[in-house]
Amino acid sequence: MRPFRLAFLFLLIAVSTVVHVVPLLLVALVKALLPSERLRVASNPLLTGLAESWIGVNNWMWSQFTRTGVHVDDDAPLQIDGHYLVLANHQSWVDILVLQKVFNRRIPLLRFFLKRQLFWVPLLGLAWWALDFPFMGRYTPKQIARRPELAGRDIAATRRACEKFRAIPVAIMNFVEGTRFTPDKHAKQRSPYQHLLKPKSGGVAFVLDAMGDGLHAILDVAIAYPGGRPTLLDLLADRVPEVRVQIRQRPIPEEMLRGDYQNDRAFRARFQQWMNGLWREKDxxxxxxxRDGRH
Structure with a gap:
């Protein structure tokens, strides 16, 4: 029966995606043709409403077709019209579904920094573009060494995205490790943390610099899978026994909003020290x- 179950769920997901994304793209087209910025901003709630409806259907399917328990330890006074930077560890593509399940319609729509190649994902790439998700090149050190002008492109893309986000309630999502955790990556990094890779502070610094006081808090999220790191297929096949989530709301230190991460070594060292402290607590x-999930 499992192949039929998976086929049925994939069909439901595909139908829901088409039903939500096609109208979203039509609204985005109308938005692009509107004559004033004020009218374009006024159309944003309709776009985000369609996205939140799509996520809501995904969450309903999670509840109806899996026995996965999601246990949330949450002391944060969340606001649907807030302005947040969301920081989380990253182990699986399931992390994104967990974050959407925990936060949908409780804070503004989560917007992720995406690899530029994901723009070409059928339907979803255009939907992410329509919702102003920033697409990043994420160039390697070797690419930057060959073409130094690439170094500033992702910074410029971050600034452009953040300028748009100033006009609307927003939750900017950042997987600070930059890649999914695996034991092999953990060993190669010689990470000082038991359950985490080393944090990459640059992206967080650029967002804080670009947004300034446009963000009012950090939502620091720890996602744990006591049954082991799952795949999306594991979730659809009901092979994920539980997910445990810790949400901490943190103030943004004033001194971390005022500095030049790229060119000021002392500020960069202080910023990295602050991020390392967050990561030790997350670990x-x-x-x-x-431990709680295994008892």
Whole structure:
């Protein structure tokens, strides 16, 4: 029966995606043709409403067709019209569904920094573009060495995205490790954390610099899978027993909003030290979440 179950769920997901994304793209086209910025901003709630409806259907399918328990330890006073920077660890594509399940319609629509290649994902790439998700090149050091002008492109893309986000309630999502955790990556990095890769602070610094006081808090999220790191197929096949999530709301230190991460070595060192402190606490949270899930 499992192949039929998976085929049925994939069909439901495909139908829901088409039903939501096609109208979203039509609204985005009308938005692009509107004569004033004020009218274009006024159309944003309709776009985000369609996206939140699509996520809501995905969450309903999660609840109806899996027995996966999602346990959330949440002391944050969340606001649907807030302005947040959301920081989370990253182990699986399931992380994105977990974040959407936990936050949908509780904070503004999560917007992720995406690899530029994902623009070409059928339907979804255009939907992400219509919702102003920023697409990044994420160039390697070797590419930048060959073409130094690439170094500033992602920074410029971050600034353009953040300028748009100033006009609307927003939750900017950043997987600070930059890649999904695996034991092999953990060993190659010689990471000082038990359950995390080393944080990459640059992206966080650029967002804080570009947004300034346009963000009012950080939502620091730890995601743990006591049954082991799952794949999307594991979730659809009902092979994920539980997910445990810790959400901490943190103030943004004033001193981290005022500095030049690229060119000021002292500021960069202070910023990285601050991020490392957040990561040590997140590592402790993950150890506790995994321990609680196994009892």
């Amino acid at each position: 402790e949270d993950l150890a506790r979440l995994l």
